[in-house]
Amino acid sequence: MHNKSLTELSAALASGDLSSVELTHYFLDRIDQYDGDINSFVTVTSEQALAMAKQADEQIAAGQAGKLTGIPIGQKDIFCTEGVRTACGSKMLDNFIAPYNATVIDKLGAAGMPMLGKLNMDEFAMGSSNETSFYGAVKNPWDLDRIPGGSSGGSAAAVAARLTPVATATDTGGSIRQPASMCGLTGIKPTYGRVSRWGMIAFASSLDQAGVLARSAEDCALVLGEMAGFDEKDSTSVDRDVPDYTADLAEPLKGLKVGLPKEYFGEGLDSAVEKNIQDAIEEYKKLGAEMVEISLPNTHLAIPAYYVIAPAECSSNLSRFDGVRYGYRCEDPKDLTDMYERSRGEAFGSEVKNRIMIGAYTLSAGYYDAYYLKAQKIRRLISDDFKAAFEKVDVIMGPTSPVTAFKLGEKKDDPVSMYLSDIYTIALNLAGLPGMSIPAGQVEGLPVGLQIIGNYFEESKLLNVAHQFQQATDWHTQSPADYQ
Amino acid sequence: MSLTADEVKKIAFLARLSIQEENIQTYADNLSGILDLVAQMDAVDTDSVTPMAHPQDVSQRLRADVVTETNQREKFQQNSPAIEDGLFLVPKVIE
Numbered sequence: 157m158h159n160k161s162l163t164e165l166s167a168a169l170a171s172g173d174l175s176s177v178e179l180t181h182y183f184l185d186r187i188d189q190y191d192g193d194i195n196s197f198v199t200v201t202s203e204q205a206l207a208m209a210k211q212a213d214e215q216i217a218a219g220q221a222g223k224l225t226g227i228p229i230g231q232k233d234i235f236c237t238e239g240v241r242t243a244c245g246s247k248m249l250d251n252f253i254a255p256y257n258a259t260v261i262d263k264l265g266a267a268g269m270p271m272l273g274k275l276n277m278d279e280f281a282m283g284s285s286n287e288t289s290f291y292g293a294v295k296n297p298w299d300l301d302r303i304p305g306g307s308s309g310g311s312a313a314a315v316a317a318r319l320t321p322v323a324t325a326t327d328t329g330g331s332i333r334q335p336a337s338m339c340g341l342t343g344i345k346p347t348y349g350r351v352s353r354w355g356m357i358a359f360a361s362s363l364d365q366a367g368v369l370a371r372s373a374e375d376c377a378l379v380l381g382e383m384a385g386f387d388e389k390d391s392t393s394v395d396r397d398v399p400d401y402t403a404d405l406a407e408p409l410k411g412l413k414v415g416l417p418k419e420y421f422g423e424g425l426d427s428a429v430e431k432n433i434q435d436a437i438e439e440y441k442k443l444g445a446e447m448v449e450i451s452l453p454n455t456h457l458a459i460p461a462y463y464v465i466a467p468a469e470c471s472s473n474l475s476r477f478d479g480v481r482y483g484y485r486c487e488d489p490k491d492l493t494d495m496y497e498r499s500r501g502e503a504f505g506s507e508v509k510n511r512i513m514i515g516a517y518t519l520s521a522g523y524y525d526a527y528y529l530k531a532q533k534i535r536r537l538i539s540d541d542f543k544a545a546f547e548k549v550d551v552i553m554g555p556t557s558p559v560t561a562f563k564l565g566e567k568k569d570d571p572v573s574m575y576l577s578d579i580y581t582i583a584l585n586l587a588g589l590p591g592m593s594i595p596a597g598q599v600e601g602l603p604v605g606l607q608i609i610g611n612y613f614e615e616s617k618l619l620n621v622a623h624q625f626q627q628a629t630d631w632h633t634q635s636p637a638d639y640q
Numbered sequence: 641m642s643l644t645a646d647e648v649k650k651i652a653f654l655a656r657l658s659i660q661e662e663n664i665q666t667y668a669d670n671l672s673g674i675l676d677l678v679a680q681m682d683a684v685d686t687d688s689v690t691p692m693a694h695p696q697d698v699s700q701r702l703r704a705d706v707v708t709e710t711n712q713r714e715k716f717q718q719n720s721p722a723i724e725d726g727l728f729l730v731p732k733v734i735e
Contacts, residue, residue, distance in 0.1 A: 481719070514671060
């Protein structure tokens with residue numbers, strides 16, 4: 157049951173062989189059975205899930221079902237869910253019951269998908285290992301001594317262990333693609349502006365984008381189709397029709413021009429990971445794709461520019477947490493400043509503090525030009541690299557992460573070494589481009605992800621390119637031994 | 641670049657973050673490491689480059705000036721640490 161695709165589940169629900177209530181119970185039981193070790197869910201919303209499932213069954217019986225009606229989903233705990241605690245991985249919001257739904261939650265609810273619960277994540281989505289969560293680290297189902305990636309580590313671990321058929325996630329610097337890579341999943345980060353950010357707790361607003369973590373490109377296409385679309389409540393939402401993302405999946409890849417950036421195959425890339433990526437490239441050649449060597453010469457500047465822009469925006473966004481209107485407040489503040497300082501000091505974890513302070517420093521008087529403005533200029537150079545590349549190629553490919561999942565604690569106390577693990581994912585967010593990670597091999601039993609980068613709003617092309625690979629290979633159907 | 645303990649205290653104050661005295665050196669090391677990473681930008685000449693604020697270079701949309709939100713004070717204040725008569729309570733600001 158838990159290895160069925162969304163299309164197969166949908167068919168079983170439509171035929172009456174299976175009810176949504178049964179399916180939802182099935183996954184709630186799996187969460188109960190397995191999540192104690194993995195820690196992927198921070199809140200399980202059984203009652204709400206079963207009520208939604210019952211409603212879905214009624215819709216199916218009445219012939220009003222959509223493609224996803226009745227299929228359960230897990231929601232990253234960054235999306236506000238009315239009446240349900242939305243903590244964003246932080247002690248700051250441990251007592252926060254969201255008073256409204258994020259647009260993504262509303263849209264997936266309207267699609268008839270019962271919410272199983274809220275998924276663990278790095279605190280305020282700041283991290284690459286899911287170790288910064290107030291609710292404890294998430295374990296990688298492929299090896300419980302290893303990290304699942306981050307920040308959407310709960311989403312990735314839950315889908316990998318088959319505790320939910322699919323999950324929402326968000327990506328500011330790689331937080332969908334890197335956990336997809338490390339947990340053997342298919343993940344898509346759409347073009348900036350494609351999915352509404354309303355009700356998605358902000359980290360770095362010019363980079364944040366919501367997407368999907370699933371087991372195949374086809375599943376991603378189905379769910380993204382329900383999430384995407386213009387929303388007047390998000391000022392950066394793009395007013396553009398949402399295509400049927402499944403329509404082009406079957407297109408053959410003959411003649412597809414694939415760019416291979418030489419900067420993505422250099423120093424720092426694990427040789428066993430590289431071998432897997434090269435094998436995937438060979439597979440694409442067999443499918444008719446033509447490989448073109450390209451250069452993205454400013455790649456090495458992506459991490460430096462990101463660690464100015466993201467902390468600066470984070471420091472502005474997180475200034476709203478002041479202990480006054482909602483969130484954590486310290487005991488017995490002696491005055492207003494003491495209340496601000498201790499509420500924030502006691503409730504934010506150390507990585508969030510690192511980033512807030514970097515942001516406060518780079519935005520402080522006299523430093524703006526040297527840091528933020530400079531980083532925004534570099535951002536232009538990085539974006540121009542991609543523009544030039546897309547004049548020659550249809551998509552760009554390379555590794556998602558230079559390494560497979562590392563051990564818990566390995567990089568926890570060294571922020572810079574943690575940041576460097578996002579070397580291949582961050583440039584996309586700076587440029588606002590869509591990207592995917594798909595399973596493309598394994599090294600010593602740990603999954604390796606191939607990153608596919610597309611031009612603006614070419615999610616359909618990306619999904620097609622990913623789907624064709626998944627028709628020819630079976631890496632995406634493999635699951636961790638203990639959760640089969 | 642290396643930040644001193646006093647600089648870290650100043651930044652923490654700007655950000656309104658209380659930091660334990662014994663952790664200041666760790667933050668100084670972390671922040672200095674991040675600023676070293678960021679300093680790689682200095683090697684690039686960007687004088688003629690236009691800064692990029694938004695990936696699609698779009699401008700902010702305007703909407704009609706009409707009421708779209710209703711007052712839900714009681715609902716929103718359910719999350720408040722301290723309220724009285726619909727007001728947020730904070731420590732005394734003016735003596």
